[in-house]
Amino acid sequence: MKKRPVKLSAPIIFGLVLCLVMTVFAQEDIVEVADSIFSGKKIRPPVPFHHEAHNEKAKIYECNVCHHVWEGGKKLEYETSEEMECSECHYDTTAAGYPFDVIKAYHDNCKGCHLQKKAGPILCSECHVKQ
Numbered sequence: 137m138k139k140r141p142v143k144l145s146a147p148i149i150f151g152l153v154l155c156l157v158m159t160v161f162a163q164e165d166i167v168e169v170a171d172s173i174f175s176g177k178k179i180r181p182p183v184p185f186h187h188e189a190h191n192e193k194a195k196i197y198e199c200n201v202c203h204h205v206w207e208g209g210k211k212l213e214y215e216t217s218e219e220m221e222c223s224e225c226h227y228d229t230t231a232a233g234y235p236f237d238v239i240k241a242y243h244d245n246c247k248g249c250h251l252q253k254k255a256g257p258i259l260c261s262e263c264h265v266k267q
């Protein structure tokens with residue numbers, strides 16, 4: 137059988153390059169968590185978080201481990217909310233429970249997993265690193 141070379145048309149190549157560029161910029165750019173809900177009124181130093189490097193090292197393959205979507209009290213298996221800030225759903229800095237408490241959302245997500253995996257920072261000063 138003769139092998140036919142796969143032909144990449146200009147629009148496909150352009151699309152691929154665009155995807156790559158978008159992935160790199162959307163993810164590698166994040167070096168700390170900077171949810172806009174806290175902007176200008178942070179009590180603690182910002183939390184370094186090298187998004188892509190962190191997720192690779194921690195072997196997290198599903199985006200919705202963090203960027204989740206819920207319906208009727210259940211987390212949806214295949215949905216993600218990666219284009220949203222956590223605070224778009226967790227939007228109260230004084231609430232004391234889900235779904236609104238934004239500080240609890242961050243702490244339980246980040247610290248919860250670090251405790252469970254016995255890896256990653258769990259003390260205040262290990263995450264809120266003084267500069």
Ligand code: HEC
Nearest residue numbers: 162169170171172191196198199201202218219220221222
């Ligand atoms: C360990 C948790 C975690 C995982 C896993 C994760 N992210 Fe994120 N992501 C975050 C946090 C935290 C932010 C920053 C939110 C902020 O600062 O408002 C963020 C921000 C983003 C942003 C920017 C959103 C914005 O509004 O600024 C994009 C895009 C994104 N993530 C995509 C992804 C994709 C795609 C995946 C899967 C390949 C993924 N993330 C996996 C935690 C995670």
Ligand code: HEC
Nearest residue numbers: 202203204206209217220221222225234235241242244245
């Ligand atoms: C589209 C809305 C939405 C977005 C965006 C969102 N959440 Fe949630 N989150 C919810 C809802 C709804 C619940 C469940 C509330 C309940 O039923 O108690 C929840 C529950 C949680 C919980 C407790 C349950 C669990 O899975 O451990 C944590 C922790 C959490 N969110 C952290 C985060 C973090 C961190 C981000 C950003 C990376 C985020 N959430 C983004 C809506 C959202």
Ligand code: HEC
Nearest residue numbers: 183184185190193194196201245246249250253255256257
């Ligand atoms: C699902 C599990 C999981 C979640 C969620 C998670 N982490 Fe981690 N994190 C890890 C693991 C595992 C490590 C250790 C990786 C290693 O060094 O092997 C780690 C390591 C780290 C480190 C050490 C430096 C580094 O980048 O490796 C920092 C800082 C960190 N996490 C911050 C965060 C923050 C901030 C959040 C919440 C936005 C978060 N993590 C959410 C699993 C998680």
Ligand code: HEC
Nearest residue numbers: 169170171174178179180183242246247257258259260263
């Ligand atoms: C595993 C990492 C982690 C640990 C441990 C941790 N935090 Fe956080 N914390 C975060 C992240 C991520 C945010 C969201 C920061 C942002 O968007 O700027 C946050 C937000 C906060 C905020 C709201 C923002 C601000 O600065 O006012 C406060 C207050 C806070 N944390 C206090 C604490 C205290 C006190 C401890 C120890 C008991 C602690 N944190 C431990 C990751 C952590």
